[in-house]
Amino acid sequence: MxxxxxxxxxxxxxxxxxxxxxxxxxxxxxxxxxxxxxxxxxxxxxxxxxxxxxxxxxxxxxxxxxxxxxxxxxxxxxxxxxxxxxxxxxxxxxxxxxTPPVEGTVRFGMPDDIGTRILPGILAQFARTHPAVQVDVVVGRSVEMQARIDRDELDLVLVSEGSDGLEPGRGDLVHSEPLVWAGREGGIAVQRSPLPVALASHGCAWRAMALTALDRANIPYRIAYTSENCTGQEAAMIADLAIAPFPLSLIRPPLRRLDQTTDLPPLGHSRIALIRREGAGPASEALAGYVVDAFRRD
The missing domain is CATH 1.10.10.10 (Winged helix-like DNA-binding domain superfamily/Winged helix DNA-binding domain)
Structure with a gap:
């Protein structure tokens, strides 16, 4: 049937x-x-x-x-x-x-504030597409990174433009964002006088921009905390010991932006440049492309 x-x-x-x-x-x-x-x-x-x-x-x-x-x-x-x-x-x-197989080692240098922002994603993605390339990462001040690439010790470096000792206009501008005043949400450090500020060490572009802005605005201040990296500045702000100049994208709770609700002076923009060592090779150029793309998505 x-x-x-x-x-x-x-x-x-x-x-x-x-x-x-x-x-x-x-x-x-x-x-x-x-x-x-x-x-x-x-x-x-x-x-x-x-x-x-x-x-x-x-x-x-x-x-x-x-x-x-x-x-x-x-x-x-x-x-x-x-x-x-x-x-x-x-x-x-x-x-x-x-993609042609690329092998070798890339020596990559940057300040810590830049590395914490984009480095994990870049390294993970690059490792998937270029498994035969080893990436050695060095973290330090911008001026040190420039000096090391000049000595052929590094292949790629990211630097904060405006830092003391840097060659003006060198490298390719890959990122620019507002530098703003930040502090702890609900904190009282911003209300104190003289104003307590947390800054990076001498030579940092953020430090120079902050001090120049405060001097021009005739705001009394004291340097309450100095650190070699932005992690130290962040710790001082979270403890409500001071306020600090910070790139807008790095501000996370319990921190907040302060200059929109106070009379603190504007700071301008934080700018990041990528410097390539001449003749560094295809592996270095491939990683440079990932760095540029990462900032475009940032």
Whole structure:
């Protein structure tokens, strides 16, 4: 006897387009269609159409659109995790076949405040695509990094522009962001007079900018804490012993930005330059590309 029922033939699920995923991740990371459009070299309208098609494909809303920014829905947060992993896996697969094998050692130097911001992500990603390259990392003051690359002891260095002893305009500018006053949330250090400040050692660009700004504003101050690195400044602020000049991106609770609610003077911008040693080789150039990309996403 012939069967009268039929079993539904399963249909294949739609595939996520890598280009659309890259757009989605860029919007999620920047919180803005406009800023993401600059990164992927398309118009905001084109990005909006891509996201609309992606939402239709998945049957879910991915973004909540607000006046000045967009934020992820719960479904968008889930897709962001998948999207980042898929893009990394795609990059690794393509690199396996198209990237010429690169071997050797790259000697990479930077100040600690820069390293804590981008180094873990760069090293992890670079190790996946260039497993035969060893990266030796050195942390120190900007002027020391420049001196060591001049002695051929390092291949790549990141430096804070404006630090004492640096050659002006040397290297490629890879990042710029506001340098602002920071202190502990609810702290009283900012109310004291003379104003207690935590600074890096002599020669630091942040130190010079802060002292110049305070002098011009005729604000009495005392240097309450000096440290070779920004971790020490952060500790002084968390203990509410002092306030400090800090790049905006490094401010995390329990710290907060102070200059928007006080009369503290503006500080300008913190700028980071990348200096390459001439003739350092393909491994060094490959890592330099990852450094530049990391700051573009930052």
């Amino acid at each position: 012939a069967l009268t029922t039929s079993t539904p033939i399963p249909t294949s699920l739609p595939l996520l387009d890598t280009d659309v995923l890259r757009t989605f991740v860029a919007i999620a990371e920047h919180g803005s269609f406009t800023r993401a459009a600059e990164q992927v070299y398309r118009t905001p309208a084109a990005l909006s159409m891509q996201i609309k098609r992606l939402e239709e494909t998945l049957g879910q809303s991915l973004f909540v659109r607000e006046t000045r920014k967009v934020r992820l829905t719960p479904e968008g947060e889930v897709l962001l995790s998948f999207g980042r992993r898929l893009l990394k896996l795609n990059e690794e697969a393509v690199a396996q076949f198209l």
